[in-house]
Amino acid sequence: MTTAEIIHDKSKLTVLLYGEIDHHGAQSIRTEIDSRILKYMPKLVIMDFSGVTFMDSSGIGLVLARSRFCTDCGASLYVENVDRQMSKILSLAGIKTIQNTTN
Amino acid sequence: MQNENYFKISFPSRSVNEAFARMTIASFCMQFDPTIEQLNDIKTAVSEAVTNCVVHAYPDNVGTVYITAKLKNNILTVTVKDKGVGISDIQQAMQPMFTTDAKTERAGLGFAVMQTFMDKIKVYSTVGKGTRVVMTKNIG
Numbered sequence: 001m002t003t004a005e006i007i008h009d010k011s012k013l014t015v016l017l018y019g020e021i022d023h024h025g026a027q028s029i030r031t032e033i034d035s036r037i038l039k040y041m042p043k044l045v046i047m048d049f050s051g052v053t054f055m056d057s058s059g060i061g062l063v064l065a066r067s068r069f070c071t072d073c074g075a076s077l078y079v080e081n082v083d084r085q086m087s088k089i090l091s092l093a094g095i096k097t098i099q100n101t102t103n
Numbered sequence: 104m105q106n107e108n109y110f111k112i113s114f115p116s117r118s119v120n121e122a123f124a125r126m127t128i129a130s131f132c133m134q135f136d137p138t139i140e141q142l143n144d145i146k147t148a149v150s151e152a153v154t155n156c157v158v159h160a161y162p163d164n165v166g167t168v169y170i171t172a173k174l175k176n177n178i179l180t181v182t183v184k185d186k187g188v189g190i191s192d193i194q195q196a197m198q199p200m201f202t203t204d205a206k207t208e209r210a211g212l213g214f215a216v217m218q219t220f221m222d223k224i225k226v227y228s229t230v231g232k233g234t235r236v237v238m239t240k241n242i243g
Contacts, residue, residue, distance in 0.1 A: 061208035
């Protein structure tokens with residue numbers, strides 16, 4: 001079961017992802033995320049992967065498509081709390097992730 | 104001898120079974136004491152192979168996906184097979200970022216993930232007959 005908890009705070013939209021992100025799960029959350037971006041038109045979108053227990057290449061599609069969508073909407077997209085396994089997958093698409101050590 | 108085992112399963116190519124397939128391979132592998140990283144690698148590779156069956160092998164209908172796994176001498180061999188449309192150009196299909204599925208959000212990196220996360224991968228396919236992906240990984 002994949003779920004997304006979306007928190008809107010002024011110009012920031014935080015998307016907390018939970019569960020397993022595969023082809024099946026990604027389908028169910030992407031429209032929800034996009035519709036919230038359209039609704040709030042944030043300047044900053046953060047996708048937080050700390051609640052994600054598994055991710056395959058469907059996660060790449062999910063991030064890249066949201067990145068394009070954010071660009072079209074004038075927002076910046078940040079990906080946070082990605083573990084080593086997810087980082088390995090995202091790096092196949094040239095998505096660099098920074099392991100956050102300060103907070 | 105003690106360290107040898109195998110299983111065979113088949114299930115419909117419904118996307119909900121992507122999770123079922125990787126949980127099954129994970130529980131099979133658990134008895135051989137893999138590292139967390141090895142286990143994640145195998146789950147991810149199987150997830151990609153099954154997703155290919157769901158999305159590409161049977162694009163307009165639900166077909167059957169067959170998985171066999173065998174462990175012998177610390178080498179895990181997983182075969183994911185379908186009787187779907189087949190691949191006309193395997194080399195092109197395995198090219199990173201190549202996808203025939205432009206309308207959805209597939210990144211075209213399924214085979215790249217399988218290649219990265221497993222030791223060896225071989226793809227056999229006949230158009231109109233189906234595809235067989237054989238992957239091996241040393242979990243000794």
